[in-house]
Every structure is written in C-alpha cells, then in structure tokens.
Amino acid sequence: MPSTVIGSADAPGRSTPGRAARVTRGLLRACHPEPTLVVTALITALAAAAGRSAAGCLLVAAAVLTGQLSVGWCNDRVDLRRDRAAGRRDKPLVAGALRPGTVAIAAGAALALCVPFSLANGASAGTAHLVAVAAAWAYDLGVKRTVLSWLPYAVGFGLLPVFVTLALPGHPWPxxxxxxxxxxxxxxxxxxxxxxxxxxxxxxxxxxxxxxxxxxxxxxxxxxxxxxxxxxxxxxxxxxxxxxxxxxxxxxxxxxxxxxxxxxxxxxxxxxxxxxxxxxxxxxxxxxxxxxxxx
The missing domain is CATH 1.20.120 (Four Helix Bundle (Hemerythrin (Met), subunit A))
Known part of the structure; x- marks a missing residue:
C-alpha cells in the first residue's frame, strides 16, 4: 500500500543517506523536470538574445528555475487525489516515494526563493515574473478546471518578454x-x-x-x-x-x-x-x- 511505502521512504525522525537520496530522486521526478528545464533554458536564452550580460542571465535562470520548481511541486501535490484515482504510479507521491507534506514544503521553499531571485532582476521585471508564477499557481490550484483554463497560460507566456526587457538597462517595455x-x-x-x-x-x-x-x-x-x-x-x-x-x-x-x-x-x-x-x-x-x- 502507498502509506507503507511512504512511511519507509520518508518517515520522520530517521535521517539516513539512503532515505535522503530517495527523497531527492522523488522530488526531482515530482517537479516535472522536462518542462521545468525547457522553460528555464528558453527564458534564459531569450534574455541572452535580448542583450543581458552573463551575470544577468544567471539571475534570470535562478528566478525562472525556482519559480518552475514551485509550480511543478504544487501541481503534483494538488493533483494527488486525482492521480491516485487514475492509478498514476509514475508519480512519486502516488508510488509512495514522498510524503505530501514534503512536496508541499518543497513548493513553498522554492516559491520563497523565487521572490528575491526575481526582484534581483529589478523591481518591475521581478514583479512581472512573480505575476507569471502566480498565474501558474492559480492554474494548479483550480483555474485548470474552469472555462478560463487558458488564461494563466496566456498571462504567464505573455509576461515572458516583459520580464526579459524590463530587466535591461533603462527598463524598456517590449x-x-x-x-x-x-x-x-x-x-x-x-x-x-x-x-x-x-x-x-x-x-x-x-x-x-x-x-x-x-x-x-x-x-x-x-x-x-x-x-x-x-x-x-x-x-x-x-x-x-x-x-x-x-x-x-x-x-x-x-x-x-x-x-x-x-x-x-x-x-x-x-x-x-x-x-x-x-x-x-x-x-x-x-x-x-x-x-x-x-x-
């Protein structure tokens, strides 16, 4: 049963290298690694194409990566009941590789890191990125079940060039x-x-x-x-x-x-x-x- 596996893989009060490795692997799988890496690489490349310095591109990458990690973990935690009903054993939470609380904490921690990383690109650029991340969280938390499911995607992707250009010298709008x-x-x-x-x-x-x-x-x-x-x-x-x-x-x-x-x-x-x-x-x-x- 999942609860038995969860207890052995992520039981509180026991910290061993093997358990830490299992939790790390589970978190990596639960963050939706492919889209997380693709979106991070895309926006970083977009920043480079727009003229950001190497240091600026690193700040963009850090902001986007932490934001995408938070969205991916939020998605798996929110969808746990649905994934269990669908028999999604490829999901670490369904397979019992992680406790729900672990994923929730990881999502919150990534979101907390995303705030300073985003604002380090400038107040206006950082705000634009945080609005995009908020739109993605809104999708995960329920908008995807409504007729407006397309709106968070439109907002999030539409703000990508805004985030990139507002971080340039002079803070120009795209x-x-x-x-x-x-x-x-x-x-x-x-x-x-x-x-x-x-x-x-x-x-x-x-x-x-x-x-x-x-x-x-x-x-x-x-x-x-x-x-x-x-x-x-x-x-x-x-x-x-x-x-x-x-x-x-x-x-x-x-x-x-x-x-x-x-x-x-x-x-x-x-x-x-x-x-x-x-x-x-x-x-x-x-x-x-x-x-x-x-x-």
Whole structure:
C-alpha cells in the first residue's frame, strides 16, 4: 500500500543517506523536470538574445528555475487525489516515494526563493515574473478546471518578454507584438499539452476549456494560436521578412494542415499532438531569433 511505502521512504525522525537520496530522486521526478528545464533554458536564452550580460542571465535562470520548481511541486501535490484515482504510479507521491507534506514544503521553499531571485532582476521585471508564477499557481490550484483554463497560460507566456526587457538597462517595455505572440504561444501550449489527456481528464472531473470543447474541436483549435503567434513574430519586427521568417511560416502552415487532415481524429493518433508541438517549437525559435527586436 502507498502509506507503507511512504512511511519507509520518508518517515520522520530517521535521517539516513539512503532515505535522503530517495527523497531527492522523488522530488526531482515530482517537479516535472522536462518542462521545468525547457522553460528555464528558453527564458534564459531569450534574455541572452535580448542583450543581458552573463551575470544577468544567471539571475534570470535562478528566478525562472525556482519559480518552475514551485509550480511543478504544487501541481503534483494538488493533483494527488486525482492521480491516485487514475492509478498514476509514475508519480512519486502516488508510488509512495514522498510524503505530501514534503512536496508541499518543497513548493513553498522554492516559491520563497523565487521572490528575491526575481526582484534581483529589478523591481518591475521581478514583479512581472512573480505575476507569471502566480498565474501558474492559480492554474494548479483550480483555474485548470474552469472555462478560463487558458488564461494563466496566456498571462504567464505573455509576461515572458516583459520580464526579459524590463530587466535591461533603462527598463524598456517590449513591443506589443512580442507580448501578444507570447500570450498566443501560451494558449497554444495549453491546448497542445492537454490534447493527449482529454479523455482521462474528463473521467476524473477536470473540465477546463479543452475538455469542454472535446478532442475534435481542441485538435482543430490548437494550431490557430500557434500559427497566429508565428505570423506576429514574422511580420511584427521592423524590416523585411527574411528567409527564416518565410520558412517558419511555411513549416507552421504545413503542420497546421497536418493537424486537421483526416486520420488525426482517432483517439489513439498522436499526429495532432506531435504536429502542434512542432508548431510550438517553431514559434519558440522565432521568439529567440527576434529577441533583440523586442524593445
């Protein structure tokens, strides 16, 4: 039973190297390491592209990493009951590798560290990042079960260029097209991320916007904000559209067609998910390419 394993893996009052290693491994798995590292690397690279110094990029990385760790641990703690009902033995809390209190403390500690790291980038930039982290926490704490499930993603991703540029000398605001593209990328990321799990989410009572729309309509809708983000990132910056811009538009257009073609509607098909993921990656590439033009 999970309670038995929890007691042996994370029992209070016993501190051994083996137990510490098990708890550490469990926390690493529970923080959603892949998206945590990807988002941290993306925003740090965006800061470098916008002109931050090496020391500034380290501050960005520290703020984003602690914020993402707090969100990941919050997500696993809040979703414990749902994950148990779904039999998610890949989750450390469900498997009994961690106690719920341990994950809650880790989430709180990471959030506490995120505050000074964020503000070290400047008061305005730090506030923008903390609002983005708060939006992610709001999603975990219940917004994801509502028709507004897309909003925290739009707010969080839309604030990425704001966080990056406000930390530059002179604290310039980003161009509106950069903020809008970030927000659209966030909405597309939400739809793409949820797409494979819509049926399972509905079985456990999660009814965000994609779940309410259903698999078919979400599949058709997911490419739209990603394609719109790419259009903004190609035509928003000043100057002529280069070869990379036209190539990115061609790729995203072809992928959008691939999503809605017959054959991708089957529940077991991963083509829509993989195609929209590739569209998101293309938009992220454009975001990095135009980082210096944000201000």
């Amino acid at each position: 161009q509106p097209w950069a903020v809008a593209a970030g927000a659209l990328l966030g909405v597309g990321a939400h739809l793409t991320n949820v797409l494979p799990d819509i049926d399972a989410d509905l079985r456990v009572g999660v009814r965000g916007l994609p779940q309410r729309l259903g698999r078919g309509r979400t599949r058709a809708l997911a490419p739209v904000p990603l394609l719109a983000a790419s259009v903004l990132l190609v035509f928003g910056p000043p100057g002529p559209v280069g070869g990379w811009g036209w190539a990115a538009l061609a790729v995203t257009g072809a992928l959008a067609v691939a999503v809605v073609l017959p054959g991708g509607a089957a529940a077991e098909s991963r083509r829509p998910f993989l195609a929209t993921l590739a569209m998101a990656a293309t938009a992220v590439g454009l975001l990095l390419l135009h980082g210096a033009a944000f201000t």
